[in-house]
Amino acid sequence: MSRAAAKTRFLVVGASGLVGRALMPWLESRGHPAIGTQVSMKRPGLVGFDLRTDRIADKVGPAFFSDGTPTVAVVCASICQIDRCFREREVARLVNVVNTLRLIDDLSARGVKPVFISSGYVFDGERGYYCEEHERRPVCEYGRHKQAVEEHVLSRIPGALVLRLDKVVGDDPAQEHLLTEWHRWLAAGRPVTCIAGQVFSPTLVKDVARAVTRVVDLDLKGLYHVANPEFFSREELARQFALALGREAAIESKPQSEFAFDDPRPLKTYLDATKFIKAADFRFTSMRETFADFRARLGRLTS
Numbered sequence: 001m002s003r004a005a006a007k008t009r010f011l012v013v014g015a016s017g018l019v020g021r022a023l024m025p026w027l028e029s030r031g032h033p034a035i036g037t038q039v040s041m042k043r044p045g046l047v048g049f050d051l052r053t054d055r056i057a058d059k060v061g062p063a064f065f066s067d068g069t070p071t072v073a074v075v076c077a078s079i080c081q082i083d084r085c086f087r088e089r090e091v092a093r094l095v096n097v098v099n100t101l102r103l104i105d106d107l108s109a110r111g112v113k114p115v116f117i118s119s120g121y122v123f124d125g126e127r128g129y130y131c132e133e134h135e136r137r138p139v140c141e142y143g144r145h146k147q148a149v150e151e152h153v154l155s156r157i158p159g160a161l162v163l164r165l166d167k168v169v170g171d172d173p174a175q176e177h178l179l180t181e182w183h184r185w186l187a188a189g190r191p192v193t194c195i196a197g198q199v200f201s202p203t204l205v206k207d208v209a210r211a212v213t214r215v216v217d218l219d220l221k222g223l224y225h226v227a228n229p230e231f232f233s234r235e236e237l238a239r240q241f242a243l244a245l246g247r248e249a250a251i252e253s254k255p256q257s258e259f260a261f262d263d264p265r266p267l268k269t270y271l272d273a274t275k276f277i278k279a280a281d282f283r284f285t286s287m288r289e290t291f292a293d294f295r296a297r298l299g300r301l302t303s
């Protein structure tokens with residue numbers, strides 16, 4: 001029997017973030033019981049869990065792991081701010097590596113299947129269009145964190161999954177993500193500032209949520225790229241987004257060296273998701289569809 005047929009239960013660690021916030025309602029719509037965690041306690045209905053200090057069994061209760069329900073834990077929790085990972089190196093490594101590995105080991109020891117959400121930042125961004133076989137060569141601390149967890153999970157935890165994402169965007173103007181930031185800038189007549197040479201595969205966050213249940217339904221294991229096969233330079237995505245909103249974007253493109261970054265960004269992080277698309281028979285939402293949904297929702301918000 002597939003896990004879905006048995007109504008797999010989900011634990012979403014980091015349910016208050018961009019990905020977790022899309023995953024929770026998707027799981028609910030599919031009838032999966034789900035518990036989500038957060039640190040900030042800003043959102044109702046989520047359990048408090050802080051990777052700096054907490055053990056998961058103390059937070060969800062021991063019965064959660066002993067009632068025999070097949071359970072999948074999606075690990076979205078992470079310090080994702082690139083420069084913060086560099087500046088607050090010790091705490092970021094504790095959260096993103098040391099205690100994420102402890103969490104994953106705790107879960108797997110209790111029979112829970114871990115799904116670790118990783119990033120195209122494991123690559124150096126020089127060649128782009130990476131597939132799962134390409135060598136990890138991160139250029140920033142955040143990427144090194146993801147590399148360390150990926151290597152542990154893939155080599156030590158049978159049945160575990162690692163899903164690598166590239167840039168995730170939403171279609172909801174009421175939520176915080178790249179497109180809402182750009183929309184604010186456009187509305188204020190402010191130029192959209194881009195790192196020259198950055199190319200990514202912008203992926204709708206709802207597709208990430210759909211992909212998670214798909215990989216679980218299929219009981220996939222190992223490493224998959226979950227990324228929209230469309231890829232754009234940052235400038236071109238901003239230009240197309242502005243056009244879709246009926247605006248003209250002023251785009252300011254400058255080399256990475258002119259930004260006051262503490263840690264470098266890999267430039268070409270777009271991913272080849274063929275392995276996932278074939279295994280899951282999956283269709284990603286195009287950016288044109290995403291922009292249209294964003295615009296329609298914006299119209300409803302402002303009418």
Ligand SMILES: NC(=O)c1ccc[n+]([C@@H]2O[C@H](COP(=O)([O-])OP(=O)(O)OC[C@H]3O[C@@H](n4cnc5c(N)ncnc54)[C@H](OP(=O)(O)O)[C@@H]3O)[C@@H](O)[C@H]2O)c1
Nearest residue numbers: 014016017018019038039040050051077078119166167168
């Ligand atoms: N968004 C993207 O474009 C993108 C691209 C590639 C990969 N990813 C990966 O996808 C995953 C989810 O990303 P996201 O965009 O949803 O991130 P996000 O919006 O920054 O959310 C991060 C989540 O981690 C939680 N968290 C932060 N510090 C924690 C701690 N000390 N202990 C426990 N939880 C903690 C946050 O809780 P609070 O809200 O309570 O602080 C939040 O729920 C991450 O692993 C990220 O690296 C994201």
